[in-house]
Amino acid sequence: MLRARPLRPWLLAAAILTIVRPSWPIRADGPPAPPADQAVGILRTHCYRCHGQEFKVEGYDVLDRIGLLAKRGEKSPYITPGKPDESELWNRFDDMPPKGPRPTSRERETIRKWIESGAPFPATTARRAFLPSAAVLSAIRDHLKGRDRADRPSWRYFTLTNLHNNPKVTEEELKLARAGISKMINSLSRKPEIVVPEVIGPGGSALAVDIRRLGWDNARVWSRILAAYPYGLRFRDDRDPSLRELALEIEDLIGPDAGLPDVRADWFLDAAARPDLYHDILGIPPTVAELERSLGVDVESDFRGNTLRRAGFTRSGVSKQMRMVDRHDSQLGYYWKSYDFRRTDKAVNLFRFPLGPAFAGHPFPDEAFTHAGGEMIFSLPNRLQGYMLATNAGQRIGEGPPDIVFDANDSAGGSVIINGMSCMGCHRNGMIEFKDRIREGVGVSEAARRKVEQLFPAPAEMDRLVKQDQARFLAALEQAIGPFLREPGSKATTRDLKEPVIPVAKIYQADMDLEAVAAELNLKEGETLRALIRSNRRLERLGMGDLLKDGGALNRAEWGTAGRGTSAFQKAASELGLGTPAVFLRRED
Numbered sequence: 052m053l054r055a056r057p058l059r060p061w062l063l064a065a066a067i068l069t070i071v072r073p074s075w076p077i078r079a080d081g082p083p084a085p086p087a088d089q090a091v092g093i094l095r096t097h098c099y100r101c102h103g104q105e106f107k108v109e110g111y112d113v114l115d116r117i118g119l120l121a122k123r124g125e126k127s128p129y130i131t132p133g134k135p136d137e138s139e140l141w142n143r144f145d146d147m148p149p150k151g152p153r154p155t156s157r158e159r160e161t162i163r164k165w166i167e168s169g170a171p172f173p174a175t176t177a178r179r180a181f182l183p184s185a186a187v188l189s190a191i192r193d194h195l196k197g198r199d200r201a202d203r204p205s206w207r208y209f210t211l212t213n214l215h216n217n218p219k220v221t222e223e224e225l226k227l228a229r230a231g232i233s234k235m236i237n238s239l240s241r242k243p244e245i246v247v248p249e250v251i252g253p254g255g256s257a258l259a260v261d262i263r264r265l266g267w268d269n270a271r272v273w274s275r276i277l278a279a280y281p282y283g284l285r286f287r288d289d290r291d292p293s294l295r296e297l298a299l300e301i302e303d304l305i306g307p308d309a310g311l312p313d314v315r316a317d318w319f320l321d322a323a324a325r326p327d328l329y330h331d332i333l334g335i336p337p338t339v340a341e342l343e344r345s346l347g348v349d350v351e352s353d354f355r356g357n358t359l360r361r362a363g364f365t366r367s368g369v370s371k372q373m374r375m376v377d378r379h380d381s382q383l384g385y386y387w388k389s390y391d392f393r394r395t396d397k398a399v400n401l402f403r404f405p406l407g408p409a410f411a412g413h414p415f416p417d418e419a420f421t422h423a424g425g426e427m428i429f430s431l432p433n434r435l436q437g438y439m440l441a442t443n444a445g446q447r448i449g450e451g452p453p454d455i456v457f458d459a460n461d462s463a464g465g466s467v468i469i470n471g472m473s474c475m476g477c478h479r480n481g482m483i484e485f486k487d488r489i490r491e492g493v494g495v496s497e498a499a500r501r502k503v504e505q506l507f508p509a510p511a512e513m514d515r516l517v518k519q520d521q522a523r524f525l526a527a528l529e530q531a532i533g534p535f536l537r538e539p540g541s542k543a544t545t546r547d548l549k550e551p552v553i554p555v556a557k558i559y560q561a562d563m564d565l566e567a568v569a570a571e572l573n574l575k576e577g578e579t580l581r582a583l584i585r586s587n588r589r590l591e592r593l594g595m596g597d598l599l600k601d602g603g604a605l606n607r608a609e610w611g612t613a614g615r616g617t618s619a620f621q622k623a624a625s626e627l628g629l630g631t632p633a634v635f636l637r638r639e640d
Contacts, residue, residue, distance in 0.1 A: 116172045397421055408420065423455050426451075536551065564605075
């Protein structure tokens with residue numbers, strides 16, 4: 052079992068947390084996404100999960116324009132081009148989704164204008180030029196050739212080839228993928244500077260980063276990523292000698308220890324935002340006590356000395372019961388610790404028990420709450436945030452117990468809170484503003500009440516701290532995603548920029564139609580794949596037979612599951628002569 056590396060090396064870099072702009076040019080800005088791309092991106096973000104991925108209403112796919120405009124017996128179509136008020140999609144738009152964040156006023160206006168203009172989808176006649184594997188490998192080779200020999204072994208690449216070749220993926224979503232990689236790698240960094248990856252390759256189809264600048268150790272971190280990677284292929288098939296030659300050139304340039312120099316961006320955004328990769332890469336220790344020691348936080352001392360700042364509320368966006376949050380100063384900036392409760396436990400009413408948690412020699416044991424677990428949010432050296440979930444005993448966990456907390460955004464594909472991904476989706480702008488309910492309504496008296504008044508600040512002070520921590524996070528976030536998402540001349544704030552990790556992760560999580568699977572296998576047309584499936588029964592046994600049906604789909608979990616040897620994707624690629632499966636063992640520290 053790979054042990055999580057402690058965070059203490061970060062502290063050496065904590066004194067100076069200046070964010071430095073990259074010296075190389077970023078080729079990500081461009082004209083605003085066309086209205087059709089914007090509208091389809093909004094539908095994918097807010098509607099596609101229920102109406103396209105899970106089909107909560109049979110046959111209702113918000114990404115199928117023909118279906119949206121089709122007559123439905125006596126009912127009007129989901130969309131009547133040019134007439135929002137006669138379009139069910141528009142008439143229900145304010146009420147959807149039933150849980151999670153609703154579309155913003157700007158997004159609603161985009162959808163209304165889109166329907167008024169005829170509800171066009173991104174033009175199939177303007178489909179992006181198909182990118183063969185050789186094109187992206189050539190870009191990686193050329194990029195490595197441009198580096199100093201000593202630096203080459205530390206460069207790694209995130210590819211967007213399959214997204215680029217998928218006609219349902221919009222230009223806006225490709226921008227989000229690039230921004231998402233930038234946010235993700237910096238959210239897993241141990242270094243004090245934001246590192247903006249270089250955009251390379253035709254159509255901006257790959258991102259390059261020197262992983263030394265993230266504090267990633269080549270031998271451990273990258274090998275850990277490759278051990279979980281279910282899409283690795285080696286190109287040694289004689290039917291395409293050009294791929295083999297390119298792969299050998301790259302291996303010669305970067306060195307054989309790299310294993311593979313690249314992984315898919317969409318897979319990485321989903322996998323690296325989940326345990327165990329999230330914990331392993333960032334070095335989240337197994338206990339809260341270890342995390343706090345590495346950050347220079349002493350919770351008991353802060354409680355006794357009244358240097359923590361505390362608030363409690365009856366409802367939050369993730370908790371089914373009351374919630375308490377504490378803010379501590381840390382050697383990296385700030386440390387927020389939440390306490391969540393199980394309804395059936397004792398001492399969970401924060402108006403009566405506001406002074407927990409209990410510890411040896413606690414001065415107010417009769418007023419100490421009994422919590423069930425909590426979430427830790429802490430500054431990284433580059434001013435983005437790290438996250439940890441834990442039990443009441445302080446043991447790290449990967450998922451929040453569903454009877455205590457829930458993910459209203461379904462960030463990770465369901466309502467269970469997943470450490471990393473769910474936290475990034477919820478805290479897209481850093482700390483969330485709240486209003487304390489305990490200070491004025493507390494039901495304790497005398498010394499305990501004076502202690503409450505010392506720990507629970509007046510609203511103005513807590514608001515100042517939250518905004519201070521938000522500003523710190525947003526400044527770093529702007530450095531990471533602004534170069535990819537900010538339109539030229541835009542006066543939008545960083546808050547207005549779309550969170551980029553979750554939308555692309557949801558594209559990855561969704562079941563795949565014929566065109567999407569063809570793109571993953573680097574085949575130019577879905578019909579080419581259909582013919583191959585019909586002629587090869589072994590492909591049917593890999594679960595691909597359903598793609599022959601109208602509306603057929605392939606389940607992502609069955610296609611790209613790692614940890615059990617060769618994935619179905621790798622077997623299919625091998626069967627088609629598109630590459631040899633590359634499976635890597637998990638390297639120990």
